[in-house]
Amino acid sequence: MPKISIILPTYNVEPYIERALQSCINQTFKDIEIIVVDDCGHDKSIEIAKDYANKDERIKIIHNEKNLGTFASRNIGVFNLNADYIMFLDPDDYLELNACEICLINIKDNNLLQFGFKKNENSEIDLIYPKMKDYKEFKKYISYFYFTPWNLCSLMIKRDFFCKKIQNFDYKFVYTEDMLVYISLINEKMIFIKDCLYNYIIHESSISKENDEKYNTYLANLDFTLSMIEKMDLSKNILRYYSYFIKMNIYQFLYKSHKISYLKYKFFKKKEKFKKICYILLFKISRLRRYR
Incomplete structure (x- = not known):
């Protein structure tokens, strides 16, 4: 049974998915599974994923019957994984190659670990990382309105803990799903590390x-x-x-x-x-x- 599952909810990301998959396949920690959830897009994203799956048995592809959105697709991936720990990757982003190794070393007996990420916008890179180290400091920073990212892609989460927290969420999200799930995961056994292990790429499209x-x-x-x-x-x-x-x-x-x-x-x-x-x-x- 793999130690870590990386879940990629996939919808019309043909120009980027190969880079995302490469960042998973080439992790320094090898005992992982890579779950691609096909959310019924219209491009060749899944064909690319299938080509990689034919070469690497760690890649598993799950097909949705219809377009369900990121929130539901992630959860479908979660309930089909076999590992002890979960990580999420949006297929237009990518992981640092030592992300799994560093997270697994640091999470120990905690159920939630948050790491930093690199925000890349127009080739300008901004390093965003938590300055706190545990739940006690988290509450302290919150008291002073210190901004805390809630992107689920900057987390490693214990599977059983995550499943328990999301089992009652039946709302169909289009946006803000990260925010609600992140808030529901806040607990005394959460820790933070400053390593920036996720590359978040901002594209031209926006809600406006x-x-x-x-x-x-x-x-x-x-x-x-x-x-x-x-x-x-x-x-x-x-x-x-x-x-x-x-x-x-x-x-x-x-x-x-x-x-x-x-x-x-x-x-x-x-x-x-x-x-x-x-x-x-x-x-x-x-x-x-x-x-x-």
Whole structure:
């Protein structure tokens, strides 16, 4: 049985999937399985994956019956894996070749490990890594509104722990799935390392260029995420941080688009007070980033 499963939810990533698969196949730690979940795209991504699977028995391809999105595809991969630990890789990104080895050495008896990543935008690379080392320091940084990435691709997670946490999530996400799942995974047995092991590539497409339907869906996902985390058993500081941060994101998108009135959302009733909260949060985050 492999020690680590790397899950790639795959949809129309033909120009990038070969690089992603190579970064998995060539890991310095070899006892892995690579699960490609075919989310019914229209290009040759899966044909490329099949060619690699014919050469490497560690690659397993699962075919969805219809397009389900990243959230559902990841979970399908999780419930079909055989390893003790999970890592996620979006096929337009790629891993450092020692990512699995470093994570496995450091996770020990913990159920969640977060590592850093390299954000590559227009050939400019920004190293983003956690400065905290454990849950205690995590709560401390949250208290001061220190920004914490919630991308699931910068995690190694114990399989049984992850499955228990997501078993009741039946909402169909288009966006924000990382945020909700990450928040649900926060616990006392989480640790952090500063190694930047994931290469996150930002492409030209963005939510601002999407159509109104997708834009509205993004806002609905944020709204749902907010309602879900308010029901979670979180510390006061963590709940306050993520609630404010989600509200800030909603406000920013609504403000920039001028397409949807924020009066439609129940938490915007006191709009001036809420705007003040957003500006304070933005200021604190920008100030902390400046002195990182």
